[in-house]
Amino acid sequence: MSTSKYFAQYPSFPSGSSIPIADIPTLYLAKLQAGSDEESLRLYEACRQHGFMLLDLRNSVQGEALLEDGERMFALLEATLTLGQDTLNRYACDPPRDLMGYKRAGVLKTDDGKNDAIDVYTLGQDDILGTVPPRENPEPIESHRGQCQKFIAHAHVIVASILNHLDKHLDLPQGTLAGLCALEKPSATAMRMLLSPAQPADDDRRINFGGHTDIGIITLLFNIVGGLQILPAGANNIDVNWHYIQPEEGCALINIGDTLTEWTGGLLRSCLHRVISPPGDQAQFARRSLAYLVRAEKNATVQRIKGGHVITPLGEGAEEDTRTVDAWATWRARQIMNGELKPQTRGGE
Template identity: 45%
Template sequence: MPRASHFNQHPAFPEDVALADLPRLSLTKLLENDAFESSQLFRACKETGFFLLDLTGSGAGETMLDDAEKVFDLSRTIFGLESEELERFRFKPKESLFGYKRIGTMKLEDGSPDNVEFYGLGQDDMLGTSTPRPNPELILANRKTFQDMFHDAYGIICHLFSHLEHHLSLKPGILASLCPQDKPSQTMLRMLRSAPHNIGNHRTNLIGHTDLGAMTILFNVVGGLQLLPAEAENVEGNWVYIRPEPGCAVINLGDAMVQWSGGILRSNIHRVVTPPGQQASCPRDSLAYLLRPEAAASMRRLEGGDIIPRVADGEQEDSLCAQEWERMRTAQIVAGNSLPEIIGGQKV
């Protein structure tokens, strides 16, 4: 998350809500290849698919925090633009999720409208891999800031990948090769805002879902992110909050990692609800860097060593490429059907 100065601008996160039990891992130790920290990373990716990554104390981490604070402040200004201006860059869900999405254009599980607006910036657009997309002048004027965040976030994830490759007995660099920055993909930086509520008026703002891609880095200050613990039934009382921590990012795995690892790794169900306690009266801003596979990447499981199970006789493997697979899942999410019977290792 951003540093404490951003947290001090909002009411404190309450102490009387159910919290997810997530490990807090140190980027500094992972960069030093600390064996215990590496084993804890692998354990978190198998058991919950979520963990907190402490970015303080390392050059790469502090740079990432600087990027996040700059973009966090920019996002507030972007969402403060006139609605007519933002609507000029409206996203088209049948094509991609880049551009502006206003509140209410996606559905929740019960068919009611969502309560989140977002602006999605494509990596290909920002880094020049594709023809530039139209964006507000404010974004164009700060292109270098967004480029820095794409590069720095990708570098951190590549290091996390290297630890997972070791524990999965995979060829070094294979995961990064499936998500390169110089080839077309749906990788994006998504700036999100949920409207404030009356205190005590609890509701779901964004449908329960798993992320489609490989890995997500999330920054937020106000609470509201919840996950459904592994093996827990999808009922209201089982959802728990993730408490934002200054200097940390929330890291979670996406469905691609489940596919590639043959189910060894977990992509956990999560959602956004009304912030708890006094924070409900605040707008909830967040940033999500969503790393997705190269468009042409295979979604077949990876081979190597004896950790990832081999395809059983008679078992049908998914033959879709990443682009086809993501289109299918995106259509499900927009329609409010984001939770198949089994997803990310969880029965829902």
């Protein structure tokens, strides 16, 4: 979690010119909640230019509550993903049809053709909030459903605040984007727990999670040690071009997903990112992260949002994509898994 309690458990992120660090902005939730026009504009520009930004949650009642929730979720992550392999296998997911549940390390191919090195457990928001019949999850999760509900509720408040600011800059009625992912509407929104063990410092070291963009609307991520990298737009996908995002105490990482890029006609950037072993002395430690991945409600489509004067309409003769977000997401996931589509940064300036 992004608090001093957890940061103190690991070596500092290494400094020096040999470690390429992404130049992404840090925004302040308290300023956004206070209605700062300057901070709101910085948010919009970050969504266009980078697709990634750090969000400082301190000095905000909702932000501080989410930091506390995140600490509890990191403890739950540890309790869940360190269960025996046979136990975890009972909750295995079935991608791309069903991404909820457990994904063991080594089942996906990464950029270098090797297998991934990350264990993942994905919890559906609908399951946790009780808007659908509950799934069966491992005991640590089932005994902490209330804590998961609090994390999701607090995370959603902060995500909705960000989306409301984007409404203003996109010339949309207030509440448009947040209304497309309301808590009470069924969706594939999820909380995802990820664990990568420390890897050997030799040629056997693997990419933990291959280059990808997030399929949904927006993602809120907590991590403590490094390893998350982004590829600047237009750069070739080779190791020297990837830049680390340095985790910062008290901050969550926010990034834009493909659905929001589609809805805005490419105005906002969905940036290619991957996970590798942490740099420097941090590489000796397992890497844990916690993500809140916001997807659109199930009845929404991926067609461009109409209204206002910022999002340009489709060109003459262009055909509207009326598939639901779920159908479109499944199609994209299958294309990527079959090697028919190469993930890449999309949209933005």
